[in-house]
Amino acid sequence: MTDAKPTLDPRRTALLVMDYQPSILGSLAAAAPDLLDKAATAIDTVRDLGGRIGYVRVAFTDADCDAIPATSPIAAMATPELLRAMHADVPGTAVHERLTPHPQDIVVRKTRIGAFSTTDLDDRLRTAGIDTLILAGVTTSGVVLSTLRDAADRDYRLVVLADACADHDPAVHNFLTDTIFPRQAHVTITAQLPTLFREQR
Numbered sequence: 001m002t003d004a005k006p007t008l009d010p011r012r013t014a015l016l017v018m019d020y021q022p023s024i025l026g027s028l029a030a031a032a033p034d035l036l037d038k039a040a041t042a043i044d045t046v047r048d049l050g051g052r053i054g055y056v057r058v059a060f061t062d063a064d065c066d067a068i069p070a071t072s073p074i075a076a077m078a079t080p081e082l083l084r085a086m087h088a089d090v091p092g093t094a095v096h097e098r099l100t101p102h103p104q105d106i107v108v109r110k111t112r113i114g115a116f117s118t119t120d121l122d123d124r125l126r127t128a129g130i131d132t133l134i135l136a137g138v139t140t141s142g143v144v145l146s147t148l149r150d151a152a153d154r155d156y157r158l159v160v161l162a163d164a165c166a167d168h169d170p171a172v173h174n175f176l177t178d179t180i181f182p183r184q185a186h187v188t189i190t191a192q193l194p195t196l197f198r199e200q201r
Contacts, residue, residue: 006132006157006186008196010050014106014130015042018056018115018137018147020099023085023092028138031166036098038164038190039136043099045193052128054106056115056143059093060086064111074112114146122154132157134193135185136164140173148185158185159196 017039025032043053065083068075086093088109101107106128108119116122125133133156137144144165151158160181167173181187188196 004186006159006196007198008051008132008157008159009198010046012129013046013132013134013197014052014054014125014128015046015134015136016054016056016115016147017043017095017099018135018143019058020055020096020136020138021057021059021093022096023090024058024138025096026092027168028166035138035164035166036096038161039099042134042136042161042164042190042193045190046134047102049194049197051134051197052106052125052130053101054108054121054125055095055099055101056108056110056119056121056137056147057093057095058086058110058113058143059088059090060111061088064088068111112146113142114150115143116147116150116154125156131155132159134159134161136161138166140165140167140176141169142167145176145180148181152184160185160187161190161193162187163189 020039047053060083068078095101106124108121111118133151135144135148135158148158148160160177162177177187
Protein backbone atom coordinates (compact mmCIF):
# COMPACT_ATOMS: atom_id res chain seq x y z
CA MET A 1 0.00 0.00 0.00
CA THR A 2 1.18 3.58 -0.65
CA ASP A 3 1.65 6.35 1.86
CA ALA A 4 -1.62 7.78 3.20
CA LYS A 5 -0.62 11.28 2.09
CA PRO A 6 2.55 11.85 0.09
CA THR A 7 4.38 15.16 0.03
CA LEU A 8 5.07 16.20 -3.57
CA ASP A 9 7.84 18.40 -4.89
CA PRO A 10 6.26 20.41 -7.74
CA ARG A 11 9.60 20.63 -9.54
CA ARG A 12 9.59 16.82 -9.89
CA THR A 13 5.84 16.37 -10.50
CA ALA A 14 3.77 16.22 -13.70
CA LEU A 15 0.02 16.01 -14.14
CA LEU A 16 -0.89 13.71 -17.04
CA VAL A 17 -4.20 14.62 -18.67
CA MET A 18 -5.04 11.56 -20.72
CA ASP A 19 -7.53 11.06 -23.58
CA TYR A 20 -9.43 14.24 -22.78
CA GLN A 21 -10.53 14.64 -26.38
CA PRO A 22 -14.00 15.13 -27.89
CA SER A 23 -14.07 11.74 -29.59
CA ILE A 24 -13.76 10.00 -26.22
CA LEU A 25 -15.55 12.43 -23.93
CA GLY A 26 -18.55 12.20 -26.24
CA SER A 27 -19.15 8.64 -25.05
CA LEU A 28 -19.35 9.96 -21.47
CA ALA A 29 -21.63 12.83 -22.37
CA ALA A 30 -23.40 13.20 -19.01
CA ALA A 31 -20.13 13.22 -17.08
CA ALA A 32 -18.06 15.26 -19.54
CA PRO A 33 -18.77 18.80 -18.22
CA ASP A 34 -17.83 17.88 -14.66
CA LEU A 35 -14.75 15.98 -15.83
CA LEU A 36 -13.59 19.00 -17.83
CA ASP A 37 -14.14 21.25 -14.81
CA LYS A 38 -12.08 18.94 -12.60
CA ALA A 39 -9.29 18.58 -15.16
CA ALA A 40 -9.11 22.33 -15.72
CA THR A 41 -8.89 22.91 -11.96
CA ALA A 42 -6.15 20.31 -11.59
CA ILE A 43 -4.18 21.82 -14.48
CA ASP A 44 -4.40 25.31 -12.97
CA THR A 45 -3.40 24.00 -9.53
CA VAL A 46 -0.34 22.10 -10.73
CA ARG A 47 0.72 24.87 -13.09
CA ASP A 48 0.39 27.53 -10.38
CA LEU A 49 2.46 25.44 -7.97
CA GLY A 50 5.26 25.03 -10.49
CA GLY A 51 4.58 21.49 -11.71
CA ARG A 52 4.58 20.27 -15.31
CA ILE A 53 1.55 19.39 -17.42
CA GLY A 54 1.53 16.54 -19.90
CA TYR A 55 -1.22 15.72 -22.38
CA VAL A 56 -1.77 12.29 -23.89
CA ARG A 57 -4.14 11.76 -26.80
CA VAL A 58 -4.96 8.70 -28.85
CA ALA A 59 -5.13 9.04 -32.64
CA PHE A 60 -3.99 7.14 -35.73
CA THR A 61 -2.36 8.11 -39.00
CA ASP A 62 -2.98 5.99 -42.09
CA ALA A 63 0.40 4.32 -41.52
CA ASP A 64 -0.52 3.53 -37.91
CA CYS A 65 -3.73 1.87 -39.05
CA ASP A 66 -1.90 -0.23 -41.64
CA ALA A 67 0.62 -1.35 -38.99
CA ILE A 68 -1.90 -2.75 -36.49
CA PRO A 69 -1.18 -6.51 -36.29
CA ALA A 70 -4.07 -8.88 -36.84
CA THR A 71 -3.36 -10.36 -33.40
CA SER A 72 -3.90 -7.03 -31.65
CA PRO A 73 -7.16 -6.54 -29.73
CA ILE A 74 -7.27 -3.11 -31.38
CA ALA A 75 -7.57 -4.79 -34.78
CA ALA A 76 -10.87 -6.36 -33.74
CA MET A 77 -12.26 -2.95 -32.77
CA ALA A 78 -10.75 -0.99 -35.66
CA THR A 79 -13.76 -0.66 -37.93
CA PRO A 80 -13.43 1.85 -40.80
CA GLU A 81 -15.88 4.13 -39.00
CA LEU A 82 -13.84 4.08 -35.78
CA LEU A 83 -10.56 4.68 -37.58
CA ARG A 84 -12.04 7.67 -39.37
CA ALA A 85 -13.29 9.07 -36.08
CA MET A 86 -9.91 8.50 -34.43
CA HIS A 87 -7.72 9.78 -37.26
CA ALA A 88 -4.89 12.06 -36.14
CA ASP A 89 -6.09 14.90 -38.36
CA VAL A 90 -9.72 15.14 -37.25
CA PRO A 91 -10.78 17.68 -34.59
CA GLY A 92 -12.29 14.97 -32.40
CA THR A 93 -8.86 13.57 -31.51
CA ALA A 94 -7.34 16.90 -30.45
CA VAL A 95 -7.00 17.82 -26.78
CA HIS A 96 -10.34 19.35 -25.76
CA GLU A 97 -10.41 23.09 -26.39
CA ARG A 98 -11.11 23.82 -22.70
CA LEU A 99 -7.75 22.25 -21.82
CA THR A 100 -5.56 23.67 -24.58
CA PRO A 101 -1.88 22.93 -23.94
CA HIS A 102 0.62 25.74 -23.36
CA PRO A 103 3.84 25.84 -25.39
CA GLN A 104 5.93 24.51 -22.48
CA ASP A 105 3.65 21.50 -21.88
CA ILE A 106 4.45 17.95 -22.93
CA VAL A 107 2.07 16.58 -25.59
CA VAL A 108 2.22 13.05 -26.99
CA ARG A 109 0.10 11.02 -29.36
CA LYS A 110 -0.33 7.31 -28.67
CA THR A 111 -1.68 4.37 -30.67
CA ARG A 112 -2.29 1.98 -27.80
CA ILE A 113 -4.21 2.19 -24.54
CA GLY A 114 -1.40 3.13 -22.15
CA ALA A 115 0.48 6.41 -22.31
CA PHE A 116 4.02 4.99 -22.55
CA SER A 117 4.41 2.07 -24.95
CA THR A 118 4.01 3.95 -28.27
CA THR A 119 5.32 7.38 -27.23
CA ASP A 120 8.50 9.08 -26.01
CA LEU A 121 6.70 10.21 -22.85
CA ASP A 122 9.05 8.46 -20.44
CA ASP A 123 12.13 10.05 -22.02
CA ARG A 124 10.57 13.50 -21.95
CA LEU A 125 9.52 13.18 -18.32
CA ARG A 126 12.96 11.91 -17.26
CA THR A 127 14.66 14.75 -19.15
CA ALA A 128 12.47 17.20 -17.24
CA GLY A 129 13.48 15.61 -13.92
CA ILE A 130 10.00 14.21 -13.23
CA ASP A 131 9.66 11.26 -10.84
CA THR A 132 6.06 11.78 -9.69
CA LEU A 133 2.91 11.56 -11.82
CA ILE A 134 -0.62 12.70 -11.10
CA LEU A 135 -3.08 10.85 -13.35
CA ALA A 136 -6.34 12.17 -14.75
CA GLY A 137 -7.99 10.40 -17.66
CA VAL A 138 -10.82 8.66 -19.41
CA THR A 139 -11.45 5.90 -19.09
CA THR A 140 -10.53 4.60 -15.65
CA SER A 141 -10.37 0.98 -16.85
CA GLY A 142 -8.54 2.01 -20.02
CA VAL A 143 -5.80 4.62 -20.15
CA VAL A 144 -5.68 5.23 -16.40
CA LEU A 145 -5.30 1.57 -15.43
CA SER A 146 -2.81 0.82 -18.21
CA THR A 147 -0.72 3.90 -17.52
CA LEU A 148 -0.71 3.39 -13.76
CA ARG A 149 0.55 -0.19 -14.06
CA ASP A 150 3.25 0.76 -16.56
CA ALA A 151 4.31 3.85 -14.61
CA ALA A 152 4.62 1.82 -11.42
CA ASP A 153 6.92 -0.61 -13.22
CA ARG A 154 8.97 2.41 -14.30
CA ASP A 155 9.30 3.47 -10.63
CA TYR A 156 7.27 6.67 -10.72
CA ARG A 157 5.53 7.83 -7.56
CA LEU A 158 1.83 7.94 -8.43
CA VAL A 159 -1.26 9.93 -7.51
CA VAL A 160 -4.68 9.36 -9.08
CA LEU A 161 -7.36 12.06 -9.15
CA ALA A 162 -10.47 9.91 -8.82
CA ASP A 163 -12.89 12.70 -9.71
CA ALA A 164 -10.91 13.58 -12.85
CA CYS A 165 -11.29 9.99 -14.11
CA ALA A 166 -14.44 8.25 -15.28
CA ASP A 167 -15.55 4.96 -16.77
CA HIS A 168 -18.53 3.77 -18.77
CA ASP A 169 -19.31 1.50 -15.81
CA PRO A 170 -19.35 3.48 -12.53
CA ALA A 171 -18.98 0.26 -10.54
CA VAL A 172 -15.73 -0.51 -12.36
CA HIS A 173 -14.47 3.03 -11.69
CA ASN A 174 -15.27 2.71 -7.99
CA PHE A 175 -13.66 -0.73 -7.70
CA LEU A 176 -10.45 0.47 -9.35
CA THR A 177 -10.15 3.71 -7.40
CA ASP A 178 -11.21 2.19 -4.06
CA THR A 179 -9.49 -1.21 -4.20
CA ILE A 180 -6.94 -1.63 -7.00
CA PHE A 181 -5.26 1.74 -7.49
CA PRO A 182 -4.41 2.31 -3.79
CA ARG A 183 -2.03 -0.66 -4.02
CA GLN A 184 0.29 1.42 -6.21
CA ALA A 185 -0.90 5.02 -5.94
CA HIS A 186 -2.29 7.60 -3.59
CA VAL A 187 -5.91 8.18 -4.63
CA THR A 188 -7.42 11.58 -3.92
CA ILE A 189 -9.75 14.21 -5.39
CA THR A 190 -9.02 17.46 -7.15
CA ALA A 191 -10.00 19.66 -4.20
CA GLN A 192 -7.36 17.96 -2.05
CA LEU A 193 -4.57 18.29 -4.61
CA PRO A 194 -3.00 21.50 -3.20
CA THR A 195 -2.54 19.86 0.22
CA LEU A 196 -0.14 17.29 -1.26
CA PHE A 197 2.50 19.77 -2.36
CA ARG A 198 5.53 20.83 -0.40
CA GLU A 199 5.79 24.57 0.05
CA GLN A 200 8.63 25.99 -2.03
CA ARG A 201 10.98 28.51 -0.38
